[in-house]
Amino acid sequence: MIEGSIVALVTPMHPDGALDSRGLEKLIDFHIEQGTDAIVVMGTTGESATLNEDDHCDVIRQSVDIAAGRIPVIAGTGSNSTQEAIDLTDCAAAAGADACLLVAPYYNKPTQEGLYLHHKAIAEAVDIPQILYNVPGRTVCDLLPETVERLAPLDNIVGIKEATGDLDRAKDIMRRCGDDFYVYSGDDAMAMELILAGAKGNISVTANVAPKAMHAMCVAAAAGNRREAEAIDNTVARLHELLFVEANPIPVKWALHHMGYISEGIRLPMTVLSERYRTPLTQALNDAGLL
Numbered sequence: 001m002i003e004g005s006i007v008a009l010v011t012p013m014h015p016d017g018a019l020d021s022r023g024l025e026k027l028i029d030f031h032i033e034q035g036t037d038a039i040v041v042m043g044t045t046g047e048s049a050t051l052n053e054d055d056h057c058d059v060i061r062q063s064v065d066i067a068a069g070r071i072p073v074i075a076g077t078g079s080n081s082t083q084e085a086i087d088l089t090d091c092a093a094a095a096g097a098d099a100c101l102l103v104a105p106y107y108n109k110p111t112q113e114g115l116y117l118h119h120k121a122i123a124e125a126v127d128i129p130q131i132l133y134n135v136p137g138r139t140v141c142d143l144l145p146e147t148v149e150r151l152a153p154l155d156n157i158v159g160i161k162e163a164t165g166d167l168d169r170a171k172d173i174m175r176r177c178g179d180d181f182y183v184y185s186g187d188d189a190m191a192m193e194l195i196l197a198g199a200k201g202n203i204s205v206t207a208n209v210a211p212k213a214m215h216a217m218c219v220a221a222a223a224g225n226r227r228e229a230e231a232i233d234n235t236v237a238r239l240h241e242l243l244f245v246e247a248n249p250i251p252v253k254w255a256l257h258h259m260g261y262i263s264e265g266i267r268l269p270m271t272v273l274s275e276r277y278r279t280p281l282t283q284a285l286n287d288a289g290l291l
Helices: 021-034 053-067 082-095 112-125 145-151 167-177 188-196 211-222 226-242 250-258 275-287
Strands: 004-008 038-041 073-076 099-103 130-134 157-162 182-185 201-204
Touching: 004 211, 021 053, 021 211, 038 053, 053 073, 053 082, 073 082, 082 099, 082 112, 112 130, 112 145, 130 145, 145 167, 157 167, 167 182, 167 188, 182 188, 188 201, 188 211, 188 226, 201 211, 211 226, 226 275, 250 275
Parallel strands: 004 038, 004 201, 038 073, 073 099, 099 130, 130 157, 157 182, 182 201
Antiparallel strands: none
């Protein structure tokens, strides 16, 4: 299974919102050069909510082709429709993705039994490693530890991205599900502590702009070296905060544009970062040695 610093990759777009294939290639090559351990495409940071199914599958296929086996590709394929999630997961498997990331169904607020049956149906329908993704702040749906424990024995459900920001919750899941079930931090500010506690990695927004630092922090934390991990994490701690001053991926796409990696394209209803946040974010990038 995949461990370490896993970037939740933005989806480069032209100013008119069209997909930017050259920009995607540039970003993936950048992450390989910088030591990122794996990439997630078509997650929240990749604007999955505003891409139609054809675009969604196109980005997955392009990413797998560009990566060409040099770095694992995890495809975001979750939906609040079980059949759509199956279709997207099937698309990712056919494209050659290494695993899929499946967000808990959003908006329609299923019961815990509904969540169990939803993920069970996808696992049984498509033979590819699947990582659950719990982010109730966005989905208004909380995949509880006891439901995760029910899902963990299914052969191709291999882990969870836990993005509640609750360290005790993540530790509870690790206790319930055992070492063979991989817990990943979905919160950059919590990632170091969670990896020190036994998590297998971090699915990171900050890694978009600071891949080398996030990889090094994950390596140090996984080795149990708290002092080194803290020293590295402190260099990007301000970014953990400022990359969420507006809804993700607004700040991180602006930061990458400011750094010269992508154009300013973003799809409505997401908008370009507000002027008042640009100076502090620029300062944080400078302080981290990224500009």
